[in-house]
Amino acid sequence: MKQRSLLLRKIKNHLLTAFSVSAIFFAVAIMLWVIWTVICHGKDALTPSLLVNCSAPYGSMAYGIGNAILGTMLITLGAAIIAIPPALLAGIFLAEYTEFPRLAGAISFAANVLMGMPSILVGLFVYTIIVVPTGKFSGFAGSVALAILMFPVIMRTTENMLSMVPNTLRESALALGMTRMRATLYIVCRSAKNGLLTGILLALSRVSGETAPLLFTAMFADSFPTSYFTQPTASLPILITEYATNSPFEVMHQIGWSAALVVMLLVLMTNISTRIFFREKKYGN
Amino acid sequence: MKISMMKTDSCFKGICWFCGSLVLLLTAGFFIQLLLASTDAWKEFGWRFFISSEWNPAAEKFGALPSIVSTLITTAIALIFALPLAFAAALFIADAPPLTSSILGHAVDMLAAIPSVIYGMWGLFILAPLMQKYVQPFMVNTLHMDKLPFVNSTYNGFGLFTAGLILAVMILPYICAVLRDVVKMTPAVLKEAAYGIGCTKLEAAKDIILRYGIRGILGGILIGLGRALGETMAVLFVIGNIMNMPKGIFDSASTISSTLASNFAEADGLQRSALFALGLILLAMCLCIQLLSQYFIHATKAKRGE
Numbered sequence: 385m386k387q388r389s390l391l392l393r394k395i396k397n398h399l400l401t402a403f404s405v406s407a408i409f410f411a412v413a414i415m416l417w418v419i420w421t422v423i424c425h426g427k428d429a430l431t432p433s434l435l436v437n438c439s440a441p442y443g444s445m446a447y448g449i450g451n452a453i454l455g456t457m458l459i460t461l462g463a464a465i466i467a468i469p470p471a472l473l474a475g476i477f478l479a480e481y482t483e484f485p486r487l488a489g490a491i492s493f494a495a496n497v498l499m500g501m502p503s504i505l506v507g508l509f510v511y512t513i514i515v516v517p518t519g520k521f522s523g524f525a526g527s528v529a530l531a532i533l534m535f536p537v538i539m540r541t542t543e544n545m546l547s548m549v550p551n552t553l554r555e556s557a558l559a560l561g562m563t564r565m566r567a568t569l570y571i572v573c574r575s576a577k578n579g580l581l582t583g584i585l586l587a588l589s590r591v592s593g594e595t596a597p598l599l600f601t602a603m604f605a606d607s608f609p610t611s612y613f614t615q616p617t618a619s620l621p622i623l624i625t626e627y628a629t630n631s632p633f634e635v636m637h638q639i640g641w642s643a644a645l646v647v648m649l650l651v652l653m654t655n656i657s658t659r660i661f662f663r664e665k666k667y668g669n
Numbered sequence: 670m671k672i673s674m675m676k677t678d679s680c681f682k683g684i685c686w687f688c689g690s691l692v693l694l695l696t697a698g699f700f701i702q703l704l705l706a707s708t709d710a711w712k713e714f715g716w717r718f719f720i721s722s723e724w725n726p727a728a729e730k731f732g733a734l735p736s737i738v739s740t741l742i743t744t745a746i747a748l749i750f751a752l753p754l755a756f757a758a759a760l761f762i763a764d765a766p767p768l769t770s771s772i773l774g775h776a777v778d779m780l781a782a783i784p785s786v787i788y789g790m791w792g793l794f795i796l797a798p799l800m801q802k803y804v805q806p807f808m809v810n811t812l813h814m815d816k817l818p819f820v821n822s823t824y825n826g827f828g829l830f831t832a833g834l835i836l837a838v839m840i841l842p843y844i845c846a847v848l849r850d851v852v853k854m855t856p857a858v859l860k861e862a863a864y865g866i867g868c869t870k871l872e873a874a875k876d877i878i879l880r881y882g883i884r885g886i887l888g889g890i891l892i893g894l895g896r897a898l899g900e901t902m903a904v905l906f907v908i909g910n911i912m913n914m915p916k917g918i919f920d921s922a923s924t925i926s927s928t929l930a931s932n933f934a935e936a937d938g939l940q941r942s943a944l945f946a947l948g949l950i951l952l953a954m955c956l957c958i959q960l961l962s963q964y965f966i967h968a969t970k971a972k973r974g975e
Contacts (some may be wrong), residue, residue, distance in 0.1 A: 390839065394871070401870065406757075408758045418788065425794075488689070500955055501955060502900070502902040504930055505899070509946065513938070536692060564678055594901055595785065596926070624787075644786070644787050652782060
């Protein structure tokens with residue numbers, strides 16, 4: 385057998401360790417760098433008046449992102465209302481009603497396809513099924529697009545969380561004479577409540593920063609959203625895109641950075657606090 | 670009483686069944702819609718759509734080749750940078766003590782939580798100028814990399830290479846999450862046996878973990894690939910958006926998704942149909958990747974990175 389020098393092997397091994405450490409350092413450093421840049425560039429222009437004023441084209445005195453903040457909240461809330469109930473039920477279907485294995489397999493696969501789908505295609509899809517027939521860009525269309533993105537994510541987490549609930553719990557509920565619906569809703573779902581909430585909040589935080597699906601659905605407007613179903617609705621990500629790419633003016637870039645700071649705080653705060661509040665719990669077994 | 674209870678019960682089951690099937694309907698809907706909306710383009714150009722590199726709205730001539738090639742190049746650049754980093758990081762995270770491991774794991778996951786439009790802005794205002802001032806001059810003037818094929822000697826900070834780098838940062842957490850699971854799922858007995866006969870960590874990683882989890886690793890790569898193919902905003906900001914066949918990696922170009930984002934609003938008629946056709950191509954690519962990754966991930970039962 386060929387002898388290999390121990391020194392060489394050790395050196396190689398240390399090189400790997402060094403590379404591993406620097407890789408993780410690099411990843412964390414990039415994250416901090418991005419966050420730091422946004423904070424540095426965004427904090428100066430971030431004044432209370434900017435947060436409440438309506439956005440305006442270049443040249444006017446009062447700049448603001450208030451309408452975009454409100455619009456983002458409206459669109460995300462709308463998406464949550466549309467997506468959460470059916471997604472929970474679909475998750476229940478996958479986890480609890482195991483008598484259709486082939487259908488469940490097909491659904492799982494379709495959900496993975498949807499989750500891996502580029503979000504811009506969702507924008508195109510909603511554009512054709514809602515914007516074209518109604519003839520109007522609207523906040524509602526934006527909500528539908530985000531809801532389609534959220535749906536499979538919530539469904540998968542629901543399925544995972546429910547299948548972690550021990551079977552004995554299900555059986556005891558059924559043995560007490562509960563119907564399956566009651567056992568599912570009041571016993572199984574309740575015991576997996578934290579997990580379900582985590583899934584929903586993480587999905588919400590993820591879609592609230594999405595831009596591509598809103599480009600052709602909610603569009604943008606320099607006014608406060610007054611009609612959710614019939615008017616283009618401003619949103620922070622679109623405002624950032626508009627101000628950063630389509631405007632040569634330094635003022636607009638400043639506002640763009642501030643808007644980016646607001647989006648980032650919104651998304652990261654939800655994300656981090658969700659992870660801290662509902663830390664992974666192990667169920668039974 | 671009893672009968673009505675049974676009724677609500679089966680009603681509930683029916684509703685759940687319907688909600689589950691919604692996913693199937695939606696997925697099918699995407700294909701049907703894109704196919705219908707792009708029929709004009711397919712009729713007009715047929716298979717030539719794939720090989721024509723002309724994109725001329727005035728003459729109504731459209732070809733998908735430049736954007737397909739650009740999409741593939743940015744994705745390849747992203748993978749080349751992200752993969753070794755992700756694997757090394759996953760090795761470290763999986764072996765670290767529990768607290769360090771969970772903090773670092775969450776920190777890497779945060780990279781995935783930052784919205785893509787923020788990466789785009791960062792790329793546009795920070796990374797692209799940096800590339801133009803330091804990195805690309807270094808690559809061209811000091812390392813003389815312009816002697817290599819597909820590396821231009823002119824550069825302006827924007828283009829395929831910068832887009833690929835940003836994509837690498839964005840897909841790193843997804844690949845890393847899958848690889849972490851793969852490393853953790855290698856049976857401890859195997860690793861211990863390797864250490865027992867005197868393997869170093871490198872040898873254990875190379876000969877045990879890599880071989881045992883090769884399917885999971887492939888699955889992770891494919892998930893990263895899918896992400897990189899479809900990413901829109903971050904790419905849109907830094908790629909330069911020119912519908913030309915790229916000659917080198919510093920060229921400005923336009924990927925499928927950035928073409929859709931920048932041209933769709935103003936397009937109509939045949940151009941819009943051609944854009945839908947591009948969307949269909951992208952969807953088909955993602956479906957293939959999903960099929961493969963499902964196959965590999967299923968084989969190891971690793972959880973997909975979220």
